[in-house]
Amino acid sequence: MRSWVKQAELDAGTRSDRLTSDERAELARLRAENRRLQAASTRYAP
Structure with missing residues (x-):
């Protein structure tokens, strides 16, 4: 749950x-x- 909250804060621009x-x-x-x-x-290099 904590990581979800952190990610939501990042996406919202607060972190x-x-x-x-x-x-x-x-x-x-x-x-x-x-x-x-x-x-x-x-693959294509000599």
Whole structure:
């Protein structure tokens, strides 16, 4: 329950010590894209 309250506070902008839900989603998306690009670069590298 405590973590849910902290996340709600982050999303509402009353806290700034951690990532918001949107920032977490973007970070996850960027990490996945980075893994995909790294795998592609090793596949096509000489």
